[in-house]
Amino acid sequence: MATIGIGVIGGGYMGKAHSAAFAAVGTVFETTLKPRLAAICGASEASGARYAQAYGFDRAGANWQDVVEDPKVGAVVIASPQDTHLEIAQAAFTLGKPVMCEKPMGLDVAEAEAMCAAADAAGVPHMVAYNYIRTPAAQFVRKLLADGALGQITSFRVEHTEDFFADATVSSWRAHGAANGCLGDLAPHPINAALALMGPVAEVNAVIETVHPTRGGESVTNDDQVTMMMRFDSGVLGHLFASRVATGRKMGYVYEIFGTRGAVRFDQEDQNSVHLYLAEGPEAQRGFTRVLTGPEHPDYLPFCQGPGHGTGYQDQIIIEAKDFLTAIDTGQPVWPTFHDGLAVHRVMAAARASDASRGWQAV
Amino acid sequence: MATIGIGVIGGGYMGKAHSAAFAAVGTVFETTLKPRLAAICGASEASGARYAQAYGFDRAGANWQDVVEDPKVGAVVIASPQDTHLEIAQAAFTLGKPVMCEKPMGLDVAEAEAMCAAADAAGVPHMVAYNYIRTPAAQFVRKLLADGALGQITSFRVEHTEDFFADATVSSWRAHGAANGCLGDLAPHPINAALALMGPVAEVNAVIETVHPTRGGESVTNDDQVTMMMRFDSGVLGHLFASRVATGRKMGYVYEIFGTRGAVRFDQEDQNSVHLYLAEGPEAQRGFTRVLTGPEHPDYLPFCQGPGHGTGYQDQIIIEAKDFLTAIDTGQPVWPTFHDGLAVHRVMAAARASDASRGWQAV
Amino acid sequence: MATIGIGVIGGGYMGKAHSAAFAAVGTVFETTLKPRLAAICGASEASGARYAQAYGFDRAGANWQDVVEDPKVGAVVIASPQDTHLEIAQAAFTLGKPVMCEKPMGLDVAEAEAMCAAADAAGVPHMVAYNYIRTPAAQFVRKLLADGALGQITSFRVEHTEDFFADATVSSWRAHGAANGCLGDLAPHPINAALALMGPVAEVNAVIETVHPTRGGESVTNDDQVTMMMRFDSGVLGHLFASRVATGRKMGYVYEIFGTRGAVRFDQEDQNSVHLYLAEGPEAQRGFTRVLTGPEHPDYLPFCQGPGHGTGYQDQIIIEAKDFLTAIDTGQPVWPTFHDGLAVHRVMAAARASDASRGWQAV
Amino acid sequence: MATIGIGVIGGGYMGKAHSAAFAAVGTVFETTLKPRLAAICGASEASGARYAQAYGFDRAGANWQDVVEDPKVGAVVIASPQDTHLEIAQAAFTLGKPVMCEKPMGLDVAEAEAMCAAADAAGVPHMVAYNYIRTPAAQFVRKLLADGALGQITSFRVEHTEDFFADATVSSWRAHGAANGCLGDLAPHPINAALALMGPVAEVNAVIETVHPTRGGESVTNDDQVTMMMRFDSGVLGHLFASRVATGRKMGYVYEIFGTRGAVRFDQEDQNSVHLYLAEGPEAQRGFTRVLTGPEHPDYLPFCQGPGHGTGYQDQIIIEAKDFLTAIDTGQPVWPTFHDGLAVHRVMAAARASDASRGWQAV
């Protein structure tokens, strides 16, 4: 039984999620390579120690360097803020260690390019953690598209709406810095979905706006929502909407795809079903079918033998961990690589340019 | 018991719907002014005769002039194609007869302006038949907005998606003429909804496209879908999508409105419910409430004493007929008047200009 | 254009609904026989006069005899309370006039039997007004069953839940008299549905109960809800639940039918969709399909050419009026006849006997 | 960091699920007592070895005795077939080891009683694995009931419908033995739900039936479905339906609870939402609210900081593992104990007696 030590940088929201995923993945997916929670760190020694104890790691690192350099750490998971991604990834690659990095992978196009260069130079597996596009439901939709089940695609809509910042009296560090705004932080998910489902984007026409210029008296320096028309290389016309002030929406990661022979609707708030319409069979019996995910769909069976029993948020991180382990085990790159993560940044940059120029902008 | 003779021009889809509405409305709404199906006509004498017999009119008119001029006809309903609206309306107004005209009220801005001028000169009631925005559900939503129940509005999305032209092997007269394209024929409904719910539009940024340039070998001369970013006078940012090739969607008249204190979602495919979120009460009990229409909502009770029993398509035309009768009875204008119909045309014109210039266009 | 004068007894909830239906049906269904609102009456002369004026009848009858005997009245609609049904029906049949009677058709089995006898003796059309089973959705489900689309049926569930009496501080005449209780008043609808969908009932095992023995200080003399296991002649096992205290349910007329090859779920609170599962095609694409009613389904097209535009409560009464007119026009009986109405009473009687004996009771 | 070795008996459907749960729970719930996958076994040495390797256990046991007696095993999870539960539990209790046993805990009332006796004698924690009633949604519903949010309960419905045996050409060991029939295997879940939500059952009136007496030529010796009217000690009337031939239903664990002040509907096929109706606020704004589970609900936060991100099947097993660890850590019993599991068996036995006698049967 081969094992690999996992080093996790950061133990907050995602650092914990990745830790739990690596704790479970060996059992769930019966991987040949079994991960071990080797080391974790936080922004301070104290927080690292707390995480190690709480999540059951072998040891706490004093800082990220300590974790990355630990010989027992065979692969690195970066779950710290965007502005730390580049440096940590470079250090890990220098040591020849595979890296899974949280989205959106660095602060901007330049950082993402530098991370790609470092990854390519190292020649080890790398991956960006766009987990929503790995659920059994999302994989099923990607397969439907790959199989041409919907015919020629005619339009696409994607949204990511949450309401954690709907209340304008609430503020936090999230109110500052482009990387923490809606375009920088939330929109990468639907942009990634757009790329994964529809392929490369040719041009965009976006409006980025701050709905609440002040929060609790303080001024806000980043955006609350973005609306964007998109033209894909394939010619398909699409639209994206992302918002952190969409009152009532908790996890409104939604897409609708229309094609000449069928259509798909998905809403992460009901993540275990895909609504599929096929323009076949008697007209009187057509409609959107609510397909519940089950053992027939990708990566579902390891979680449960029964259909309709469902997976949850933590499970999509486990699927991600499995894919990363497989990449390490086989030496094959696994989608989305850093290059795919860079593509997301390019769309974000085009959106900013479009907003500034009030017009279409090539990606 | 006062009665008024109704003259209907056209006996197709909408001509029949209006006939049935005027047959029922006196009983349903117990109007003091009771309508009588006085005269109807079609494109030919034969079709007019057929309609009169089938729908139970007192007589058939040989042509529209015959109906408009009939002294027993006290009010005129125009349910013939767009290119006939102007002339008929002018004739009716000259005789001082109130007019309800089908949407989108003439062929273009110029015609709509001429119709407004004629209406104003006549000083009699006039109305454009945007029936979807009259359902109990829609009226309830308008009331919520008027009452400020959602707080300050932060974003708006509207769509009208159907699939009657999704199959590219199918063609008809609908494949020709701007007025019969998606922007000309379908988009007026969501544009009207946008105006009714959000107020005047300041500028738009639209793409109009023909997905299937040929249908069954023949070339198509109008558009299949339109996507449009909108900025309202109020500052609210919105998006509109209309499509006649949205496979699987039958009556996808949808809107989503987000505000600082609540949100609303509506889909005409479940026309008797409004999904309402209010950011109040314990967090653990919040969510979108599926409010079924009932006697508490505008114009529902006359159809049924029981809540949740529901109204249908024909009923929204009956509500419209009631409002037109009320306008006649009271001499008060009733929304949407021809001026409101003209506003829809102005947005359509701005969309065409925006598409041509690939940029924002003031309305 | 042949016409028939309709006489309506009662102008309350259902009297008005039938009046509106007969006002509209000639136009909607383009019937060859056109109904005319000839006469209506209420419990007093004054109320009859009020109804006649409000609904647009030719005249008010002083009482029901006056309406039934009016030579201009060619067919009688009984929409007065149960305890008046027998006498009125007998009088109409004596004069050879067709009768549509509101459910549940008299007070008990004995009255229903007497009504059947009178109807048979007269040899004219007769019908009981179970309107929920006439919607396009319900007719579509009946057709699926008739076609064997679901295979052999394995289980059946029906419910009718409303909450108009959930609040125990509220009382009315509905709190008194077996005929006005839940079993007497509400349960006939789901029992009729059970018979229509599953065929004759062999035996039942029921509990009938009064949840609130007093209302606002006064004692209640009838029941609030009934639960009933049913064995059909076909061998299928079913269950029925009816309640007038089901908080939150407004029109919970629900059925679920499972068969070896498929299943159907229906809820009147979303009356324009039928959820259909067919055990065919790739397992990964199966699920319940939300079929929206449209022109492909029975009796939909006359209301609207577009699919998914939907019908409402009033429309199901219009369909009923059409079927009654057709019965008159063709001289053919139309389901559900008085004999079908009697079958409902027999199940109700068996339920009461079962509740009294705490055991299975043959119907 | 205290650790405890977990010994798992069986590595099939549930054996694997528990293994994954114990692998993850220490990280997810940050338990002070960290479990270790100490030993696992199957029906043969070979299968035990396979499981140990696949799931990452320290070692494989040759048989269940080997695992139970292993000094490194501090607690035992029984995930082998019903007929093995008693013996294994007794052995574990003799050694003073806490036991979590899969439902329905032995073959019948007698075995369940013997298991309770052994548990009580040992004085160590014991628990039956009714995991569906531990989801954040189910816990939230239990809390609503405990808080009286729905008022006085007036009716209750529960169902558990799946379709794994809908196809009558399919057979397996599940077609034989009362414990593997629908009542024996599936119904324990909804019975447990009934007890958890509504309290003790006073009497039942049940029909148990075999829809397909043969499967692929072979005769079937157990039942396919059960329908049951229930009277709770509280006086509430309820109904239960369980079926393994409910075509289209994958995980139809459903309950509906009506009370004088509110109502709840839940369907495990959309396991992250609870539909809650409260009879308060303006009538025009009432309806069922789809409450998405989130950090405000019990045991959700450890899985994810964001509301609406959702948990899945595997997560409910993790919650169960956490509660078992807590019981061990604190020495406090945790619901549902073996005594609660025995209560389920008593209802099952009463159902069998009722079916045999065709009448009500006290529990």
Ligand SMILES: NC(=O)C1=CN([C@@H]2O[C@H](COP(=O)(O)OP(=O)(O)OC[C@H]3O[C@@H](n4cnc5c(N)ncnc54)[C@H](O)[C@@H]3O)[C@@H](O)[C@H]2O)C=CC1
């Ligand atoms: N894929 C997804 O669904 C999500 C991704 N993210 C991404 O995950 C990353 C982390 O975000 P969260 O977990 O939400 O933040 P968080 O604030 O919850 O956690 C950040 C962690 O990083 C640690 N940290 C900060 N600076 C550090 C340093 N210099 N060295 C070592 N550790 C350091 C902190 O101690 C903390 O444990 C971000 O890139 C974010 O965009 C966040 C939420 C969801």
Ligand SMILES: NC(=O)C1=CN([C@@H]2O[C@H](COP(=O)(O)OP(=O)(O)OC[C@H]3O[C@@H](n4cnc5c(N)ncnc54)[C@H](O)[C@@H]3O)[C@@H](O)[C@H]2O)C=CC1
């Ligand atoms: N409000 C709504 O939901 C809808 C509105 N409409 C609008 O209603 C109008 C009519 O459309 P449909 O009823 O769908 O068309 P249709 O083709 O079904 O019927 C058109 C009718 O007009 C008659 N007609 C044509 N030329 C005429 C003339 N010169 N004089 C008298 N009658 C003439 C035809 O004989 C036919 O009866 C259009 O303005 C259309 O945009 C159409 C469908 C839905």
Ligand SMILES: NC(=O)C1=CN([C@@H]2O[C@H](COP(=O)(O)OP(=O)(O)OC[C@H]3O[C@@H](n4cnc5c(N)ncnc54)[C@H](O)[C@@H]3O)[C@@H](O)[C@H]2O)C=CC1
């Ligand atoms: N099919 C359905 O969905 C429904 C059926 N019903 C049935 O319709 C019938 C009437 O019920 P509702 O309309 O709800 O009652 P309601 O109380 O609203 O109206 C009853 C009407 O009967 C009139 N009436 C009473 N005694 C009369 C008499 N001796 N002669 C003439 N008129 C008399 C009253 O003036 C009143 O207009 C009942 O049989 C009831 O079960 C009621 C509601 C729904």
Ligand SMILES: NC(=O)C1=CN([C@@H]2O[C@H](COP(=O)(O)OP(=O)(O)OC[C@H]3O[C@@H](n4cnc5c(N)ncnc54)[C@H](O)[C@@H]3O)[C@@H](O)[C@H]2O)C=CC1
């Ligand atoms: N809580 C829940 O949702 C579910 C509970 N169950 C319950 O879990 C238990 C196991 O069922 P499944 O996992 O579905 O069965 P399974 O057939 O998938 O697995 C049974 C396991 O027990 C092992 N086994 C059999 N005899 C054994 C013996 N004498 N000694 C040691 N191991 C032995 C087998 O090798 C196999 O690994 C049953 O009590 C069942 O009712 C099953 C499915 C769902």
